[in-house]
Structures are given as C-alpha cells and as structure tokens.
Amino acid sequence: MTVGTLVPSRPIPLDDLEWVPADLLDAAAVGEELRRVRRRIARLESRSPELIESAARRGIPQEAGFGSPTGWLVAVTGDPAAVCRGRVRVARELREMPLTREASARGQLSECRVRLLAAARDSAPELFARDEALLVGQARTLPARVFPQALAHWRRLADLDGALAEADRAFERRRLHVSATWAGMVRLDGDLDPESGAVVMAALGSLADPAALDREDGRNPQQRRADALVEI
Numbered sequence: 001m002t003v004g005t006l007v008p009s010r011p012i013p014l015d016d017l018e019w020v021p022a023d024l025l026d027a028a029a030v031g032e033e034l035r036r037v038r039r040r041i042a043r044l045e046s047r048s049p050e051l052i053e054s055a056a057r058r059g060i061p062q063e064a065g066f067g068s069p070t071g072w073l074v075a076v077t078g079d080p081a082a083v084c085r086g087r088v089r090v091a092r093e094l095r096e097m098p099l100t101r102e103a104s105a106r107g108q109l110s111e112c113r114v115r116l117l118a119a120a121r122d123s124a125p126e127l128f129a130r131d132e133a134l135l136v137g138q139a140r141t142l143p144a145r146v147f148p149q150a151l152a153h154w155r156r157l158a159d160l161d162g163a164l165a166e167a168d169r170a171f172e173r174r175r176l177h178v179s180a181t182w183a184g185m186v187r188l189d190g191d192l193d194p195e196s197g198a199v200v201m202a203a204l205g206s207l208a209d210p211a212a213l214d215r216e217d218g219r220n221p222q223q224r225r226a227d228a229l230v231e232i
Contacts, residue, residue, distance in 0.1 A: 045104070049091035073087060097118065108140050116148060135151065173191060173193070176189075206228075207232070
C-alpha cells in the first residue's frame with residue numbers, strides 16, 4: 001500500500017463474537033467477564049473521537065454539505081445535537097491529550113471520564129499538559145464518586161478565578177420547589193450549590209446517621225432524612 005492510500009472500511013466483526021451464557025459462568029467469572037466487556041466497550045468508544053477529529057480536520061462534513069461537524073455527526077449517528085456537540089468538543093480537546101488517548105485506547109477510561117478530563121483541559125490547557133499523567137492515573141483508579149471531586153479540586157487550584165466564577169454561576173442556579181400532590185403529600189425538588197448543599201447534608205446527617213440512632217430503628221434512609229428535615 002503506497003503512502004496516502006486510504007484504508008478501506010472494515011467493520012469490526014462484533015457478530016462473530018461467541019458469548020458464554022451468563023448463567024453458565026461461576027461467580028468469579030461473571031465479574032471478570034463484566035470487566036472484560038466494559039474494557040471492550042471503552043476501547044470501542046475511544047475510536048469515536050478519533051474518527052470525529054479526522055472528519056473535522058479533513059473537511060468531510062463540509063464536503064457532504066453540512067455546515068459544521070456537529071450537524072454531520074447528528075446525521076451520521078442520529079444522536080441529539082447537544083450530545084454530538086459535546087463529542088465534537090471532546091474530539092478537539094483530545095488532539096492535545098496523548099496520555100488520555102492512550103489510556104482510552106487501552107480500555108482503561110470510560111467515555112464519561114474522558115469527557116471530564118477534556119473539560120478539565122479546556123479550563124487550563126497548560127496546567128493540564130503538566131499534570132495529565134497525574135489526572136489520568138486518578139481517572140483510572142479512583143471510584144466514580146471520588147474522581148469528579150478530585151478533578152474539581154485540581155481545577156480550583158489550576159484556575160482560581162475560573163473556579164470562583166463557576167461557584168457564582170452554581171449559586172445563581174439554586175432553586176427549591178415545594179408543592180402538594182393530588183394525594184395530599186408534599187413534594188420537594190431542588191438544586192443547591194456545593195457549599196449550601198454540604199451544609200444541608202451535614203445537618204440531615206447529624207440527625208439521620210444510623211450510628212447515632214437506636215439499633216432497633218426500623219426506618220429506611222429516605223424516611224430518616226425526611227424526619228430529620230422536619231425536625232430541623
């Protein structure tokens with residue numbers, strides 16, 4: 001094959017995969033098989049931004065009559081414009097994220113974690129380049145609930161002014177709805193900024209933490225929190 005020759009399209013033969021019925025696997029094998037499937041999915045997902053970036057760089061959307069890569073992606077995938085816009089943005093960021101691309105191609109990072117890393121780079125490109133190895137390591141090892149917090153902490157250190165602006169925007173988005181339902185119950189729904197939310201959660205936890213209650217307390221966690229709110 002000469003230089004510049006395009007490789008013909010060859011779909012991945014997923015239909016050729018042989019699956020062992022889940023009920024025939026022992027307990028250990030089920031967990032291992034699930035981990036293997038998730039790694040394979042992550043590896044397949046890593047191919048998407050590579051294709052999107054290649055299409056955008058080569059002007060394929062414009063050649064096909066689309067005004068932007070996002071419009072082209074909507075037509076190709078059928079996904080909503082907001083989703084496609086985010087994927088185009090991630091593909092653009094990944095050009096300058098070699099360690100993230102490598103970990104993603106190995107199946108070590110889910111699409112969600114790649115998105116979080118791309119957003120972090122967008123906020124502070126130079127500092128991200130310096131700390132990419134650290135952040136990718138955290139993305140690979142930290143639990144799902146902890147990694148966003150670690151990344152948010154890094155962003156605060158990397159861009160204090162931006163973090164303060166984001167905190168102000170979060171505070172402006174605060175809301176609380178209280179309404180009576182047709183059955184006579186009262187429904188609460190709302191969003192609090194992180195600082196205010198931490199205050200509320202700490203207050204509820206002080207009255208609803210099982211460690212501070214009688215062992216015979218038969219209420220479920222939701223009931224304990226509801227009663228704690230009323231008491232407060």
